Amino acid sequence: RYRDTTAEEKMNPFAEQEAWEEHQIGKARLKYGSKNKKQTSDDYQFVFEDQIDFIKASVMDGDNVDYEEMEDSLEKSKAKSALEALLEERKKLPIYPYRDELLKAVDEHQVLVIVGETGSGKTTQIPQYLHEAGYTKRGMIACTQPRRVAAMSVAARVSQEMGVKLGHEVGYSIRFEDCTSEKTIVKYMTDGMLLREFLGEPDLASYSVVMVDEAHERTLSTDILFGLVKDISRFRPDLKLLISSATLDAEKFSDYFDSAPIFKIPGRRYPVEINFTKAPEADYLDAAIVTSLQIHVTQPPGDILVFLTGQEEIETAEEILKHRTRGLGTKIAELMICPIYANLPTELQAKIFEPTPEGARKVVLATNIAETSLTIDGIKYVIDPGFCKMKSYNPRTGMESLLITPISKASAMQRAGRSGRTGPGKCFRLYTAYNFHNDLDDNTVPEIQRTNLANVVLMLKSLGIHDLLHFDFMDPPPAEALLKALELLFALSALNKLGELTKVGRRMAEFPLDPMLSKMIVASEKYTCSEDIISIAAMLSVGNSIFYRPKDKQVHADNARLNFHTGNVGDHIALLKVYNSWKETNYSTQWCYENYIQVRSMKRARDIRDQLAGLLERVEIELTSNSSDVDGIKKSITSGFFPHSARLQKNGSYRTVKHPQTVHIHPSSGLAQVLPRWVVYHELVLTTKEYMRQITELKPDWLVEIAPHYYQLKDVEDSVSKKMPRGEGRA
Numbered sequence: 001r002y003r004d005t006t007a008e009e010k011m012n013p014f015a016e017q018e019a020w021e022e023h024q025i026g027k028a029r030l031k032y033g034s035k036n037k038k039q040t041s042d043d044y045q046f047v048f049e050d051q052i053d054f055i056k057a058s059v060m061d062g063d064n065v066d067y068e069e070m071e072d073s074l075e076k077s078k079a080k081s082a083l084e085a086l087l088e089e090r091k092k093l094p095i096y097p098y099r100d101e102l103l104k105a106v107d108e109h110q111v112l113v114i115v116g117e118t119g120s121g122k123t124t125q126i127p128q129y130l131h132e133a134g135y136t137k138r139g140m141i142a143c144t145q146p147r148r149v150a151a152m153s154v155a156a157r158v159s160q161e162m163g164v165k166l167g168h169e170v171g172y173s174i175r176f177e178d179c180t181s182e183k184t185i186v187k188y189m190t191d192g193m194l195l196r197e198f199l200g201e202p203d204l205a206s207y208s209v210v211m212v213d214e215a216h217e218r219t220l221s222t223d224i225l226f227g228l229v230k231d232i233s234r235f236r237p238d239l240k241l242l243i244s245s246a247t248l249d250a251e252k253f254s255d256y257f258d259s260a261p262i263f264k265i266p267g268r269r270y271p272v273e274i275n276f277t278k279a280p281e282a283d284y285l286d287a288a289i290v291t292s293l294q295i296h297v298t299q300p301p302g303d304i305l306v307f308l309t310g311q312e313e314i315e316t317a318e319e320i321l322k323h324r325t326r327g328l329g330t331k332i333a334e335l336m337i338c339p340i341y342a343n344l345p346t347e348l349q350a351k352i353f354e355p356t357p358e359g360a361r362k363v364v365l366a367t368n369i370a371e372t373s374l375t376i377d378g379i380k381y382v383i384d385p386g387f388c389k390m391k392s393y394n395p396r397t398g399m400e401s402l403l404i405t406p407i408s409k410a411s412a413m414q415r416a417g418r419s420g421r422t423g424p425g426k427c428f429r430l431y432t433a434y435n436f437h438n439d440l441d442d443n444t445v446p447e448i449q450r451t452n453l454a455n456v457v458l459m460l461k462s463l464g465i466h467d468l469l470h471f472d473f474m475d476p477p478p479a480e481a482l483l484k485a486l487e488l489l490f491a492l493s494a495l496n497k498l499g500e501l502t503k504v505g506r507r508m509a510e511f512p513l514d515p516m517l518s519k520m521i522v523a524s525e526k527y528t529c530s531e532d533i534i535s536i537a538a539m540l541s542v543g544n545s546i547f548y549r550p551k552d553k554q555v556h557a558d559n560a561r562l563n564f565h566t567g568n569v570g571d572h573i574a575l576l577k578v579y580n581s582w583k584e585t586n587y588s589t590q591w592c593y594e595n596y597i598q599v600r601s602m603k604r605a606r607d608i609r610d611q612l613a614g615l616l617e618r619v620e621i622e623l624t625s626n627s628s629d630v631d632g633i634k635k636s637i638t639s640g641f642f643p644h645s646a647r648l649q650k651n652g653s654y655r656t657v658k659h660p661q662t663v664h665i666h667p668s669s670g671l672a673q674v675l676p677r678w679v680v681y682h683e684l685v686l687t688t689k690e691y692m693r694q695i696t697e698l699k700p701d702w703l704v705e706i707a708p709h710y711y712q713l714k715d716v717e718d719s720v721s722k723k724m725p726r727g728e729g730r731a
């Protein structure tokens with residue numbers, strides 16, 4: 001019989017109670033049929049893990065135990081020991097010995113620049129230290145991250161370390177996903193989300209500390225945040241401002257923040273052996289795969305981190321690696337392939353943080369996210385092909401493109417450093433030493449100097465910041481790009497001739513979307529189709545992951561997809577049809593399977609749509625649907641996207657109307673075979689050619705009707721073949 005055990009005993013029942021122990025072992029034998037096997041300490045561990053089952057089983061055996069209560073307190077004690085283990089880990093971080101010194105520095109200075117190598121514990125520990133020191137009594141602690149994945153995964157980690165439920169005391173906020181509550185005191189968020197908080201609370205009154213983390217990444221939002229927080233710190237002396245970064249550029253941050261002191265966290269760094277290739281690699285993806293396998297087969301234990309440029313590349317590499325490791329035979333240790341990129345489902349992201357099992361080796365296939373924002377323990381080998389996907393912007397044409405670009409020297413150093421965190425490491429650069437020294441820039445150009453600024457300009461205007469040329473930028477954007485943004489916002493009627501925010505602009509600024517999308521939504525009021533338009537906007541915001549196309553069922557998948565395109569309605573309306581059909585089945589998962597649609601993406605679209613509906617209410621636009629008036633919906637789309645119009649050429653390619661450039665319909669478009677004369681597109685993507693993605697047919701006179709200040713009749717005359725250069729007119 002059991003006596004009422006204390007929590008302590010339940011944690012380690014073997015130590016105290018022989019009867020209990022015997023009983024457990026007996027059950028284990030019963031359950032696992034290992035009667036004859038001698039019990040080892042490992043088995044005891046085993047028993048402990050499975051206690052709950054045994055307790056339940058013992059009830060069925062007729063023993064009189066209140067198992068629910070026991071289960072409950074067992075769970076608690078398990079959580080307690082997990083917490084203790086985490087606390088031990090926390091104490092081992094390089095930042096830990098500097099805890100008190102750091103708190104003292106924060107107390108003494110309003111602005112502090114904190115520098116420490118990736119993995120030293122800045123992101124996870126500093127907010128906790130500040131909380132422990134009482135800062136959360138005065139307001140929340142915000143910690144910004146350039147990437148959504150980092151915000152989510154770090155919040156999850158910190159909630160574990162603090163022993164609280166994610167979303168309660170510790171939460172995160174990313175676009176379209178707010179995992180915080182009334183209780184939240186430590187809030188991890190993307191830098192873009194903190195920017196948006198300024199709209200509702202220009203002095204950030206509900207925060208006591210703002211930590212701009214990963215400042216070295218210099219994302220557009222981070223750069224704008226710098227200017228804004230610097231400004232509010234002047235009239236909010238109680239607000240603590242921490243700028244934290246991985247080693248690079250600390251002086252620059254300090255200079256910008258009026259010579260703020262720099263707090264250095266000495267890192268533990270082990271030597272990293274750097275290897276270059278002798279000759280340039282023709283195919284870096286293949287070279288990366290071959291190098292991974294070579295390391296796996298010839299090098300001592302330790303995990304591998306491979307830097308690739310994006311999801312597609314990572315998926316390809318994953319497939320090839322899986323295929324090739326199959327042929328390695330049983331003598332070679334298992335190679336666990338762990339992809340990580342921004343769009344990877346959260347459940348799968350957790351996998352990269354799990355310790356590698358004994359005898360196996362992990363190969364992490366990551367985007368730039370692993371360069372500084374995420375720390376993966378156990379990495380000993382880094383493979384650096386030397387590229388990343390980078391946004392570039394042409395202010396003349398207003399075209400933005402994501403290009404695979406060589407990284408900077410600073411990035412290369414950072415990547416190499418990822419291998420020497422827990423012991424000596426090795427970095428394999430898939431480029432030559434000559435390339436490194438002569439071809440790579442020293443530093444990456446900050447995003448603000450290579451991006452479309454329309455979004456940011458709209459935001460600053462709605463914060464009442466008018467004189468953008470004199471905004472306190474750490475590195476100013478090109479004046480041309482600012483002008484281009486002003487021009488676009490004027491064209492969208494968000495600004496008037498004096499550059500002041502209009503009512504349309506004010507409404508647009510409420511939506512956390514690109515100005516063209518926001519305009520499309522605001523314009524839907526006029527065409528009484530706001531319900532339809534927010535469905536389309538939500539579907540577009542999910543990205544290109546709505547349809548899937550399994551390799552063995554491509555024909556079925558394509559047919560399912562074409563169903564939504566009946567009548568050549570165009571891609572936007574097809575997306576609307578997908579959404580509405582799903583809704584009609586009461587959001588059925590089965591329906592998604594049958595139609596080769598990703599249910600996860602649809603759920604996300606539904607979440608986004610709900611939020612857009614809430615925002616519509618805020619800007620007092622009624623929810624109205626008018627699915628039968630397809631032209632109305634198309635005109636709403638055109639109201640936002642008229643700068644993205646293109647006209648068919650004789651050879652089947654298209655030419656953009658305003659800044660003439662040759663473009664093509666993306667093969668995935670429902671209109672790829674139809675080739676309408678005039679189209680409006682959502683975005684351009686450059687792969688082998690410049691492709692328009694998500695396309696709708698339009699009538700050219702709509703352009704003049706909707707945007708008379710942007711297009712003139714001569715731009716859209718259909719019978720202009722005579723005026724056009726030879727060979728370019730229509731047949």
Ligand code: CDP
Nearest residue numbers: 118119120121122123124125153154157375
């Ligand atoms: O910000 P910093 O690069 O200085 O370090 P951090 O992100 O606070 O990471 C400190 C440690 O927390 C890492 O070495 C990881 O062991 C752990 N960590 C984790 O296990 N899971 C995460 N999502 C983030 C950090």
Ligand code: MG
Nearest residue numbers: 122123372373
């Ligand atoms: Mg960090």
